Amino acid sequence: MKALVIEDKEYIRKGLLNLLQLVDTEVEVIGECESVKEAVVVANACKPDLIFLDINLTDGTGFDFLEQTESLNFKVIFITAYEEHALQALKIGAIDYLLKPVDIEELELALQKVSELSITKQKQQVKIVKEVWNNEDSKLILSLHDSFQVIDLNELLFCESDKGYTTFYCNDNKKYMVSKTLKEFEERLSKANFTRPHQSFMVNLKFIDKYDKSGVIHLKNGKKIPVSSRKKEQFLNAFLHWNNH
Structure with a gap:
């Protein structure tokens, strides 16, 4: 060789x-x-x-x-x-x-x-x-079962974690599941204007339409994301800062 x-x-x-x-x-x-x-x-x-x-x-x-x-x-x-x-x-x-x-x-x-x-x-x-x-600041690679998928973080709506798996929901209605916990992506996503209002979710601040004071986030596509009482203050700080900057 x-x-x-x-x-x-x-x-x-x-x-x-x-x-x-x-x-x-x-x-x-x-x-x-x-x-x-x-x-x-x-x-x-x-x-x-x-x-x-x-x-x-x-x-x-x-x-x-x-x-x-x-x-x-x-x-x-x-x-x-x-x-x-x-x-x-x-x-x-x-x-x-x-x-x-x-x-x-x-x-x-x-x-x-x-x-x-x-x-x-x-x-x-x-x-x-x-x-x-x-495009380090706006791209993420997901290791799927049979391929590597590039995710544009600017078009990622939210992530949902369940029993050691995380599903990524994109703005084009596509979704991708990986066998990793949300914790493994939290640091990377936090740098890209995502917030974690609940143990099972990370949400892109740019796609939030409104926050219901009863503890529910309404995304622009109609999806509703819960806000846990423990993370409410942290979420509100991130949400208000995003909308005032």
């Missing part, structure tokens, strides 16, 4: 080369690049089977490189750092990735995973990760 390493830090490149010699004799590194421009030229000339791709390069991102080499067929293992905001998209399982500094066991796992995934399937997953990367 011919491999190309695209990484702007030399010590990361050298470290990866050393690890590859230890874990997999089937991988032959045919080149190293540190910029998008250089990588595009080398990839087009050498047509690698596998690319180790840093997300942040000297003159752009790994996604810029992928856009300029769409006609080539190769598999990708991203190289990323803990602080990068795309890590959450990668963690959800949408793509193969290695954290810096590269760990030998993680490298072995990534090579195993990439060998089992078709190029077509991986290209589809890369597009999802790219969309979230470019």
